[in-house]
Amino acid sequence: NAGVTQTPKFQVLKTGQSMTLQCAQDMNHNSMYWYRQDPGMGLRLIYYSASEGTTDKGEVPNGYNVSRLNKREFSLRLESAAPSQTSVYFCASSIAGSRDTQYFGPGTRLTVL
Amino acid sequence: RKEVEQDPGPFNVPEGATVAFNCTYSNSASQSFFWYRQDCRKEPKLLMSVYSSGNEDGRFTAQLNRASQYISLLIRDSKLSDSATYLCVVNLYAGGTSYGKLTFGQGTILTVHP
Numbered sequence: 001n002a003g004v005t006q007t008p009k010f011q012v013l014k015t016g017q018s019m020t021l022q023c024a025q026d027m028n029h030n031s032m033y034w035y036r037q038d039p040g041m042g043l044r045l046i047y048y049s050a051s052e053g054t055t056d057k058g059e060v061p062n063g064y065n066v067s068r069l070n071k072r073e074f075s076l077r078l079e080s081a082a083p084s085q086t087s088v089y090f091c092a093s094s095i096a097g098s099r100d101t102q103y104f105g106p107g108t109r110l111t112v113l
Numbered sequence: 114r115k116e117v118e119q120d121p122g123p124f125n126v127p128e129g130a131t132v133a134f135n136c137t138y139s140n141s142a143s144q145s146f147f148w149y150r151q152d153c154r155k156e157p158k159l160l161m162s163v164y165s166s167g168n169e170d171g172r173f174t175a176q177l178n179r180a181s182q183y184i185s186l187l188i189r190d191s192k193l194s195d196s197a198t199y200l201c202v203v204n205l206y207a208g209g210t211s212y213g214k215l216t217f218g219q220g221t222i223l224t225v226h227p
Contacts, residue, residue, distance in 0.1 A: 033215075040121075040219060041219070042117075042200070042217040042218055042219045042220065043157070043200075043217040044217075045215065090156055090157070099144065099145050099204055101147075101159045101162075102159070102215070103159075104156035104157050104158070105156060106155070106156050107155075107156055
């Protein structure tokens with residue numbers, strides 16, 4: 001039981017490049033989330049998926065897109081990376097909604113030059 | 114005013130000390146409250162939920178004061194392994210759907226030294 005896994009662990013991009021961050025959970029959770037964490041800002045929600053087949057914007061969705069591929073997988077795409085997107089990205093999942101405990105993946109450290 | 118505010122610290126305490134963290138939240142309709150722990154360069158992990166009546170888990174005690182809109186975490190008999198960042202987390206339940214807004218504080222850094 002791996003919990004929540006994320007790939008890659010580290011990534012360096014040039015401004016304007018695109019990439020997809022992958023997230024998978026094996027806990028049969030319905031809800032999944034993408035956060036970014038910046039120094040002094042706390043974790044901020046980018047997008048979430050309350051259940052398979054649905055996605056909604058969070059607090060800071062601009063510059064990102066998501067896909068809930070199936071119940072297990074939730075990907076985050078940067079179409080045209082900008083230096084302001086340099087951050088640590090965490091994926092999380094919960095049984096059914098944000099009132100439940102959220103389990104986080106190990107994070108992806110992204111640097112955009 | 115930030116939705117969830119914490120004293121960022123750092124708190125530096127000796128082993129065996131008792132330390133308390135406070136957190137205030139701005140939205141009185143907030144429904145659920147949590148403390149998460151985050152080790153350096155790691156993911157956040159749930160430490161404990163916070164209930165209206167207060168709750169204890171070993172050396173950790175969490176309390177909620179809805180009238181004053183603050184949450185506290187008390188750590189007794191601090192261990193070196195307690196060194197981490199403690200995140201105050203508040204959920205504004207949307208009602209009708211299971212999802213509400215989960216808001217994280219910036220975190221309070223704790224260092225326990227020998």
